[in-house]
Amino acid sequence: MPSAASVRVSESAASIRQVWPTTPKIGLILGTGLSQAADRMKVEQSLPFQRIAHFASATALSHAGRVVCGELAGIKTIAMAGRCHLYEGYSYDQVTLPVRVMRALGAEILIVSNASGGLNPGYRGGDIMVMTDHLNFMFGVHRPAGLFSRSAPPSEKCPADTRCAEDPDRPDAWMAPTNSDVRCGWCYDSELIDVSLAIARRDGFRAHRGAYVAVTGPNYETRAEYRMFRRIGGDAVGMSTVPEVLTAASLGMRVLGLSMVTNVALPDSPEKVDPQDVVEWAARAEPHLCRIVEGVAGHLMPDSGKLRLRPS
Amino acid sequence: MVELFDKIQEAVHAVRTQWDVSPKVGIILGTGLGGFAQEIDVEASLDYEAIPHFPRSTVAGHRGRLLCGRLEGVPILAMEGRFHLYEGYTPKQITLPVRVMRALGADTLIVSNACGGMNPYFREGDIMVIEDHINLMGANPLIGINDERLGPRFPDMSEAYDRKLIARALRVAHRADITAHQGVFVAVSGPCLETRAEYRFLRMIGADVVGMSTVPEVIVAAHCGMRVLGISTITDMCLPDALHPADLNTILAVANAAEPKLRTIVRGVLAEEANA
Numbered sequence: 338m339p340s341a342a343s344v345r346v347s348e349s350a351a352s353i354r355q356v357w358p359t360t361p362k363i364g365l366i367l368g369t370g371l372s373q374a375a376d377r378m379k380v381e382q383s384l385p386f387q388r389i390a391h392f393a394s395a396t397a398l399s400h401a402g403r404v405v406c407g408e409l410a411g412i413k414t415i416a417m418a419g420r421c422h423l424y425e426g427y428s429y430d431q432v433t434l435p436v437r438v439m440r441a442l443g444a445e446i447l448i449v450s451n452a453s454g455g456l457n458p459g460y461r462g463g464d465i466m467v468m469t470d471h472l473n474f475m476f477g478v479h480r481p482a483g484l485f486s487r488s489a490p491p492s493e494k495c496p497a498d499t500r501c502a503e504d505p506d507r508p509d510a511w512m513a514p515t516n517s518d519v520r521c522g523w524c525y526d527s528e529l530i531d532v533s534l535a536i537a538r539r540d541g542f543r544a545h546r547g548a549y550v551a552v553t554g555p556n557y558e559t560r561a562e563y564r565m566f567r568r569i570g571g572d573a574v575g576m577s578t579v580p581e582v583l584t585a586a587s588l589g590m591r592v593l594g595l596s597m598v599t600n601v602a603l604p605d606s607p608e609k610v611d612p613q614d615v616v617e618w619a620a621r622a623e624p625h626l627c628r629i630v631e632g633v634a635g636h637l638m639p640d641s642g643k644l645r646l647r648p649s
Numbered sequence: 650m651v652e653l654f655d656k657i658q659e660a661v662h663a664v665r666t667q668w669d670v671s672p673k674v675g676i677i678l679g680t681g682l683g684g685f686a687q688e689i690d691v692e693a694s695l696d697y698e699a700i701p702h703f704p705r706s707t708v709a710g711h712r713g714r715l716l717c718g719r720l721e722g723v724p725i726l727a728m729e730g731r732f733h734l735y736e737g738y739t740p741k742q743i744t745l746p747v748r749v750m751r752a753l754g755a756d757t758l759i760v761s762n763a764c765g766g767m768n769p770y771f772r773e774g775d776i777m778v779i780e781d782h783i784n785l786m787g788a789n790p791l792i793g794i795n796d797e798r799l800g801p802r803f804p805d806m807s808e809a810y811d812r813k814l815i816a817r818a819l820r821v822a823h824r825a826d827i828t829a830h831q832g833v834f835v836a837v838s839g840p841c842l843e844t845r846a847e848y849r850f851l852r853m854i855g856a857d858v859v860g861m862s863t864v865p866e867v868i869v870a871a872h873c874g875m876r877v878l879g880i881s882t883i884t885d886m887c888l889p890d891a892l893h894p895a896d897l898n899t900i901l902a903v904a905n906a907a908e909p910k911l912r913t914i915v916r917g918v919l920a921e922e923a924n925a
Contacts (some may be wrong), residue, residue, distance in 0.1 A: 426793035607807035
């Protein structure tokens with residue numbers, strides 16, 4: 338008997354396959370300010386989220402909310418422009434559904450991007466951080482039933498079956514992201530990291546390795562929180578990506594995480610963060626992100642049904 | 650979140666029928682600081698049960714009513730009894746009163762709490778003016794759809810605690826010969842107190858004191874544009890190499906004994922507010 342969650346995945350995948358009966362090898366998730374990157378693809382099909390079963394509508398600033406299917410450097414790719422965040426009130430399952438659907442359609446590699454606040458003083462606004470690691474501070478978003486009461490009855494914006502508090506299929510969902518087979522030490526693919534950094538060197542723009550701290554938000558951090566995250570080993574902080582990465586890793590996908598550093602937090606001389614600035618910084622760094630994404634796709638070649646990197 | 654706006658209006662209406670004055674300052678009194686209520690020239694008093702959508706307090710030391718009146722000539726609202734995550738309330742329930750205070754006209758929030766001291770220079774019974782905080786509660790009252798009428802989607806928190814109010818509070822304390830520190834408050838959910846390993850960790854990440862409240866209210870105050878003054882009473886010292894079991898009765902006793910200091914500081918801050 339398939340679970341309600343897996344039925345949702347099948348139905349979403351089916352609504353995409355209906356209009357695009359192709360197997361994508363790469364799944365691409367484009368975060369804040371990066372929707373335009375989808376336009377670099379040779380587009381075969383473009384679907385707004387509303388046309389896909391169970392895809393919630395993206396509401397954050399600058400998110401377009403569409404799925405773009407086509408080719409990137411000759412490799413079949415499915416790209417999601419616009420994503421859902423935990424701070425919008427979506428559940429872990431809703432936020433990660435698109436990754437499961439990409440996997441169900443056949444994608445082997447997930448390339449995920451985000452905009453983040455820099456913590457490492459060696460970074461500058463506009464830099465790219467290739468994620469080598471993360472620190473997950475998104476704990477507490479799920480509430481086991483009974484400990485915390487529902488504060489409001491379900492409404493059309495948050496229907497009962499999508500509330501994060503109780504998933505009857507997995508009452509322990511809050512304790513572990515997807516399944517127990519996530520080997521977090523292997524989340525971020527080292528070959529894809531190396532290729533990304535090589536592209537940046539070749540094309541002459543700044544890119545660093547670094548650890549991404551994931552918080553729920555939506556408020557930006559206090560100075561004390563910035564200092565804490567730096568001290569415990571974070572290089573940049575943001576409000577997304579980690580749920581998708583953990584899901585992809587648990588499904589056996591290779592993951593490349595690319596973070597656009599939009600402002601560098603200086604706790605000793607803080608400035609207020611303007612969300613509009615974040616969008617503008619991200620847009621300025623977008624061409625570099627596209628170079629990496631296209632370059633990585635260009636380095637991949639099919640080999641007995643799977644993708645692998647060309648020998649250098 | 651649209652329904653939150655309506656809930657606020659209903660609560661505002663209930664308060665206005667009893668007290669038709671616009672408050673300047675909202676005050677939240679933490680554990681053991683209820684005696685402070687006697688200082689206020691009360692013009693109206695509402696039990697939380699009488700206010701639509703207000704939760705009920707369940708912890709010893711929290712009375713459960715809203716006092717409306719004046720202190721040092723400044724019109725204020727004081728919450729005698731607050732709500733905590735560990736009681737099972739959601740962050741939105743805990744912070745609804747702050748939104749109601751704002752909607753009634755208050756632009757300043759004074760929030761107090763009892764906390765464990767971790768900075769070895771602090772002593773039991775000392776006061777700490779909160780300069781900054783770290784949220785380790787695993788909860789945030791702003792998660793959900795944002796109602797722009799209440800505040801922005803991504804509030805800045807680089808100066809959640811008002812610099813001028815901090816300076817004023819320290820000045821008042823200094824003049825009254827009260828030992829008042831300034832430092833970083835870390836919020837955890839509780840309800841259990843921390844292990845020695847946890848105290849070491851919290852200290853290591855830059856916190857001076859630890860408590861189980863306040864941060865949700867401050868996040869909402871920042872969201873709706875209020876200036877915040879946070880005052881912590883150190884009710885027990887939590888030095889990991891010399892940790893003794895803590896007891897609620899002792900904590901309440903220390904909080905009550907420190908209450909005159911809190912009274913002096915808040916009165917002094919409000920007196921300067923009236924003249925500002």
